[in-house]
Amino acid sequence: MKFAVIVFPGSNCDVDMYHAVKDELGEQVDLVWHDADNLDQYDGILLPGGFSYGDYLRSGAIAHMSKVMAAVKKAAEAGKPVLGVCNGFQILLESGLLPGAMLRNKNLKFLCRTVELSVVNNETMFTSLYEKGEKINIPIAHGEGNYYCDEETLAKLQANNQIAFTYASDVNGSLSDIAGITNEKGNVLGMMPHPERAVDNLLGSADGLKLFQSIVKHWRDSHVVKA
Amino acid sequence: MYKVKVYVTLRESVLDPQGKAVQQSLSSLGYQGVEDVRIGKYMELQFDDSVTDVEGTVKEVCEKLLSNPVIEDYRYEIEESAKQ
Numbered sequence: 001m002k003f004a005v006i007v008f009p010g011s012n013c014d015v016d017m018y019h020a021v022k023d024e025l026g027e028q029v030d031l032v033w034h035d036a037d038n039l040d041q042y043d044g045i046l047l048p049g050g051f052s053y054g055d056y057l058r059s060g061a062i063a064h065m066s067k068v069m070a071a072v073k074k075a076a077e078a079g080k081p082v083l084g085v086c087n088g089f090q091i092l093l094e095s096g097l098l099p100g101a102m103l104r105n106k107n108l109k110f111l112c113r114t115v116e117l118s119v120v121n122n123e124t125m126f127t128s129l130y131e132k133g134e135k136i137n138i139p140i141a142h143g144e145g146n147y148y149c150d151e152e153t154l155a156k157l158q159a160n161n162q163i164a165f166t167y168a169s170d171v172n173g174s175l176s177d178i179a180g181i182t183n184e185k186g187n188v189l190g191m192m193p194h195p196e197r198a199v200d201n202l203l204g205s206a207d208g209l210k211l212f213q214s215i216v217k218h219w220r221d222s223h224v225v226k227a
Numbered sequence: 228m229y230k231v232k233v234y235v236t237l238r239e240s241v242l243d244p245q246g247k248a249v250q251q252s253l254s255s256l257g258y259q260g261v262e263d264v265r266i267g268k269y270m271e272l273q274f275d276d277s278v279t280d281v282e283g284t285v286k287e288v289c290e291k292l293l294s295n296p297v298i299e300d301y302r303y304e305i306e307e308s309a310k311q
Contacts, residue, residue, distance in 0.1 A: 058295055065292065094295065101297035103237075108244050148241060148298055173244075 001219045003029040004042040006072065006088075008063045013049035013086065013194065020196040021046070025212045032068065039071040043219055044081045047072070047088025049141070049194060059102060059144050060090035069095055081125055081215050082188045086142055089180075089190030098183055098190045099157070100149035106173025110143040114204060116168035117179050117193060121161045124182055125218035126189045129210040135168060136207035138193035145192040147174040147181075160184055165191055229274040229281050230308040235294045235301045236267035273308075281305055 005017045014031060021029040029046075032039070039045060053062035063069070069091070076082045076097055084092040092098045105111055114137050119130040130136065149157070154175060157163055165180035172192075180191030195208025237243045243265050250264040270293060274281055285303050294301040 057292070061292065061295070093297075099297075101295050103241065103298065104244055106242075106244055108248060146244075150240075150297075173242075 001027045001043045001216050002041065003027060003044045003046055004032040004039055005029060005046045005048055006034060006036075006068055007031050007048070008034045008050070008052035008066065008091075010052045010054055011048050011050035011087070013196065016194070017046050017048040017085070017196045020199045020208070020212060024199040024209060025216065027212075027216060034063070034066045034068045036068050037071055039068070039075050042075070042080070043223075044215055045072055045075050045083070047082070047084040047091055048196070049086030049088060052087055052091065055087075055144075058090075058094065059087060060092075060094040063087075063091045064094035073097065076183070076188050079185065079187050081218070083126065083211075083215070084188075084190040085194055085196065086140075086145075086192055089192055090144065092188060092190040097188050098181055099153045100147055100181070102144045103146040103148050103173070104144050105142070105146050106170075110141075111145070111172060112139075112141040114139045114198075115171050115193065117165045118168050120163045120166050121182075123161070124164055124186050124189065124214075126182070126211055126214050127164055128217060129214045137198065137205040138195055138208055139197045139204075140171065140193045142172070142192055145172045145174065147178045147192075149175060157181055162186075164189055165193070228276065228308045229278070230306045231272040231274060231281070231285050232304045232306070233270040233272060233285070233289060233293055233301060234267060234303070235270070235289075235299050236265060238298055238300050241298050 003021050005014050007014045021027050117136050119134045122130045122132045162182050166177040167179050182189045195211045198205040198208035246264040246266045253261045289301040
């Protein structure tokens with residue numbers, strides 16, 4: 001399976017993402033600059049964390065206008081897995097690939113620590129190797145991770161099982177403790193916590209690795225013919 | 228030439244933790260009467276004469292980029308300005 005890690009000016013978790021896929025997951029991966037207009041050769045798209053365009057105007061607002069985002073939308077429409085982490089999640093929200101928006105953390109502080117998440121939906125291509133309700137430890141590092149949407153959107157997220165991860169306890173003021181959501185089709189996941197920083201016990205946790213392995217398993221099950 | 232002033236504010240239904248902190252700070256300074264503070268953004272856009280539909284363009288850019296309609300409202304003022 002071949003992944004693209006999209007790099008914007010100001011991305012700073014791109015190399016972590018690259019490392020997670022190449023060295024820990026053992027799959028092919030390229031770093032792809034934001035002015036690329038074709039992602040057809042990739043099977044999965046990863047939008048890393050950081051501060052694209054210095055978070056000017058709003059987090060993710062400028063990045064979502066960049067050339068590569070048209071190709072990311074095309075990949076999402078084609079049903080390819082698209083994962084946005086932290087700033088990548090914010091870019092997916094700004095681009096409308098996922099519903100809602102981010103507000104500043106309730107306590108106005110930049111939060112940088114490992115938190116406990118609950119796997120709410122383990123029937124997605126990103127979470128199938130987790131148990132439903134499993135508690136996992138994944139680091140967060142954000143100032144604007146307070147997820148917000150209107151009541152109607154929240155009801156829809158719940159009805160369609162689009163909430164993939166929640167914080168085990170209130171971390172940043174997010175509505176319903178939402179930490180990660182998918183689109184309706186289930187092939188686009190945005191999450192504030194960083195699974196790519198939790199792929200080896202040396203890093204304090206390897207709980208994020210199963211997320212990447214789930215993506216690969218889904219791809220193999222649907223693309224590789226068994227002998 | 229047109230000068231456009233754009234104000235982007237959080238929607239009424241959205242909590243503004245920054246505004247809340249400023250309000251509490253004002254109250255501890257002794258300004259008890261300040262009931263609420265909402266923080267927003269102010270932008271100035273300069274249009275040259277090549278733009279024929281200034282108001283339409285302002286609305287478009289506000290909706291596409293300058294504000295996020297999920298959490299923010301915008302308003303604007305258009306002023307005619309003399310050539311520099």
